[in-house]
Amino acid sequence: MVLVSGWTGAMDAVVTSLLAPGTVAVRHDLSRVAEGVVRRTLSVLGENPRETILELAHGCVSCTLREDLLPLLRALSARSNVDRIVLAMDPALEPEALCWAVDNVVVAGVVGQIDGPASRDVRIEAVVDCLDAATWLADATGDDAMADRGIVASGDDDRTVAQLVVGQVDYADALVVTAGPDVDAWERARLAAVLARLAPNAPVVWVSRDAMVDARALLASVPADARRGAITDAHSPLLRGQPPLAVDCGVTLVEFTATRPFHPERLHEAIDVLLDGVVTARGRAWVATQPDEALWIESAGGGLRVASAGKWLAAMEPEQQDRVDAT
Known part of the structure; x- marks a missing residue:
């Protein structure tokens, strides 16, 4: 099909x-x-x-x-x-x-x-x-x-x-x-x-x-490793394939990582500024008020979706970690 x-x-x-x-x-x-x-x-x-x-x-x-x-x-x-x-x-x-x-x-x-x-x-x-x-x-x-x-x-x-x-x-x-x-x-x-x-x-x-x-x-001409209907989840790689990393016509990929959790109110206040001029953003967020829960943040234009992505591996019990797909 x-x-x-x-x-x-x-x-x-x-x-x-x-x-x-x-x-x-x-x-x-x-x-x-x-x-x-x-x-x-x-x-x-x-x-x-x-x-x-x-x-x-x-x-x-x-x-x-x-x-x-x-x-x-x-x-x-x-x-x-x-x-x-x-x-x-x-x-x-x-x-x-x-x-x-x-x-x-x-x-x-x-x-x-x-x-x-x-x-x-x-x-x-x-x-x-x-x-x-x-x-x-x-x-x-x-x-x-x-x-x-x-x-x-x-x-x-x-x-x-x-x-x-x-x-x-x-x-x-x-x-x-x-x-x-x-x-x-x-x-x-x-x-x-x-x-x-x-x-x-x-x-x-x-x-x-x-x-x-x-x-x-x-x-x-579709490459052999194309997705072809495969479903990913919130813990799948954020970047697929090999997208260009250089700036082109003012368009670029921006990566943000941190070793400290977000302050929820500051994150909420900053969202409009962070997403200004952004086509799309997606990632997993660590929030101080919910330290064990991974939050999935995804935006497109002016639309934003925030959802639970389950527990972080570090917050799981050993038996819970054993049930996680290693891939």
């Missing part, structure tokens, strides 16, 4: 390029998911697209995945005439969340198949992200909520556009960047510098608007 994500960009061109005998393209339109209505389209080379209107008891992204998309993936994989599934993701869907669901959500009731996750039947070949050079960097550094752009994945969806677009690039195995004549050389170079640090191993194809995309050649 190939996942094609993107807030804007050449998604349609990528999907069209990948259509071939034995390939089926799946798209879910979630623009009315809050009303409990989802439009699903299946496309096969040489045939008219088949559209189905789904009515969900509860209108949300997770319901769409659980009740339709994941069972559909298992059902399609059982067809003898289907070798590859191309999933054209709605902008409200995040590829990392979908890959987690493919590996972990049990799908039951598929005729002729044992209950289990969709990963029993499908393997993620690559995640391709599409973006528009004219708007991506402004979206990635802004603080607009998705609801401000008319995208509501569920009643409690408080994600920002920045969190979505940065997460899509960060998780991608390959990138397709649309750059029209309104994008000058400096803007293109600055965006290229950001992408090289967010997704250093991902091959990048720059195309003009309405241009053809050779997505098959792009997939062939």
Whole structure:
């Protein structure tokens, strides 16, 4: 399975390029998911697209995945005439969340198949992200909520556009960047510098608007050690691949380490200053008021997420340390 994500960009061109005998393209339109209505389209080379209107008891992204998309993936994989599934993701869907669901959500009731996750039947070949050079960097550094752009994945969806677009690039195995004549050389170079640090191993194809995309050649250039849907956690390496460490067009990686814990109030007061002009930040924080707990801090544009990452190894009992994955 190939996942094609993107807030804007050449998604349609990528999907069209990948259509071939034995390939089926799946798209879910979630623009009315809050009303409990989802439009699903299946496309096969040489045939008219088949559209189905789904009515969900509860209108949300997770319901769409659980009740339709994941069972559909298992059902399609059982067809003898289907070798590859191309999933054209709605902008409200995040590829990392979908890959987690493919590996972990049990799908039951598929005729002729044992209950289990969709990963029993499908393997993620690559995640391709599409973006528009004219708007991506402004979206990635802004603080607009998705609801401000008319995208509501569920009643409690408080994600920002920045969190979505940065997460899509960060998780991608390959990138397709649309750059029209309104994008000058400096803007293109600055965006290229950001992408090289967010997704250093991902091959990048720059195309003009309405241009053809050779997505098959792009997939062939994805390195063997690409993520391909693998899930990481808060204790995984903070840097993946070998991103450039030098300054380029004012873009650089900054590392902060300390042997003393943060003062929680001072950290809170400094957050706005620390994240000013930052595309994304992520790391583990040691806070004086919770010395045994590792906190995960992740930002994108004006959006910030702080969550528990569990205990530090040094704070664990020996039997707890024995249960920790050594890798």
